[in-house]
Amino acid sequence: MRQRHKPWADDFLQENSQLIVPNAMEHKGKWQQLFNNDHPIHVEVGTGKGQYIVGMAKQHPEINFIGIEIVKSIIVTAAQKALDAEVDNLLLLNVDAADLRDIFAENEIATIYLNFSDPWPKNRHEKRRLTYHTFLEQYKEILDPSGKVIFKTDNRGLFEYSLVSFNAFGMNLEEVNLDLHAIADPLNIMTEYEEKFSAKGQVIYRSRASF
Ligand code: SAM
Numbered sequence: 599m600r601q602r603h604k605p606w607a608d609d610f611l612q613e614n615s616q617l618i619v620p621n622a623m624e625h626k627g628k629w630q631q632l633f634n635n636d637h638p639i640h641v642e643v644g645t646g647k648g649q650y651i652v653g654m655a656k657q658h659p660e661i662n663f664i665g666i667e668i669v670k671s672i673i674v675t676a677a678q679k680a681l682d683a684e685v686d687n688l689l690l691l692n693v694d695a696a697d698l699r700d701i702f703a704e705n706e707i708a709t710i711y712l713n714f715s716d717p718w719p720k721n722r723h724e725k726r727r728l729t730y731h732t733f734l735e736q737y738k739e740i741l742d743p744s745g746k747v748i749f750k751t752d753n754r755g756l757f758e759y760s761l762v763s764f765n766a767f768g769m770n771l772e773e774v775n776l777d778l779h780a781i782a783d784p785l786n787i788m789t790e791y792e793e794k795f796s797a798k799g800q801v802i803y804r805s806r807a808s809f
Contacts, residue, residue, distance in 0.1 A: 607670045607671050607674045608670075610674050617677055617681065617688075617690055618677050618691070619689050619691055622693050622701045623697075625701075626701055626702060626703050626706075627703035629664070629702070630662070633689075637660055637661055637687070638661055638662065639661075639664060639706065639708060640654070640662070640709040640710075640711065641663075641664045641666060641710050642654075642663070642664075642710075642711040643695045643710060643715070644667065644695065644712065645665030645667040645676050646714075646791070647675040647790050648676025648679040649788070649789055650711070650713055650787050650788070651665040651676065651711075652683050652685065655680070655685040655687050656683055657785070659687055661687065662687050662688075664688075664690070664691060665688065665691070666690075667690065667692060668693065670692055673692045676690055677690055696733075698737070699736045704739055705740070705741070705743070706740055707741050707742065707745060708742055708746075709741075709746045709747075710741065710745070711748050712728050712729065712750070713749075713751075713791070715728040715749075715751065717755060719756075727756065727759065727760075727763075729763045729764070731763060731767055734747075734763065734769070738767075741809065743809075744808065745808065746806055746807065747764075747806070747807050747808070748804070749807075750778065750789070751802070751803055752792070752795040752802055752803070754803070757805070760805065761805060764807045767809075769807040769808065769809055770807060770808050770809075771806075772807060772808060773804065773806040775804040776801070777802070777803075779801075
């Protein structure tokens with residue numbers, strides 16, 4: 599994703615620490631306390647500019663959402679959307695998904711969304727794919743036993759790789775959709791990438807899997 603240099607991003611993060619939570623590891627096992635309720639927690643890994651997680655938070659006030667984004671200048675855009683939407687069931691973390699098990703306790707999360715994750719097509723970068731087995735190990739640990747991993751992408755190669763990776767890990771594939779937009783679904787919240795790629799006529803894939 600292209601990033602514009604935003605020197606004011608640090609100030610913005612500090613001024614909005616009720617939304618973009620600093621020191622995420624301090625809240626391990628205690629995330630529901632920050633939301634002040636016992637609703638289930640859904641996490642989007644690689645939130646980008648936030649259209650999906652903000653849309654989901656508006657659509658599902660009965661769920662707590664946490665968006666994780668590694669790039670500071672991008673999470674600022676997601677945070678601005680969340681502030682504009684005035685949602686109180688969404689938090690954002692400027693962290694690396696490689697640290698998930700330091701941020702969340704075992705069974706703390708109900709659903710993980712992977713939306714248009716970077717494909718890292720070169721074999722030597724396989725370990726960076728968010729559906730590589732080291733990430734799946736973390737998802738398994740932090741998800742409750744009935745938890746789901748829901749994955750959307752336009753990238754056929756990454757989709758096929760991920761289905762094989764889920765299967766090799768012993769996950770149960772509950773949905774494999776090879777053309778998500780073939781049937782209009784008013785409940786499907788589109789991500790920024792999903793809008794961009796589907797406007798170009800690209801097929802959108804979706805899978806749902808559990809451990
Ligand atoms: N999900 C958004 C969408 O569909 O429009 C953004 C997709 S973009 C291709 C992938 C996003 O994941 C980028 O914003 C990138 O910075 C973020 N990302 C990649 N690796 C990450 C990691 N290890 N931890 C957190 N975020 C990550």
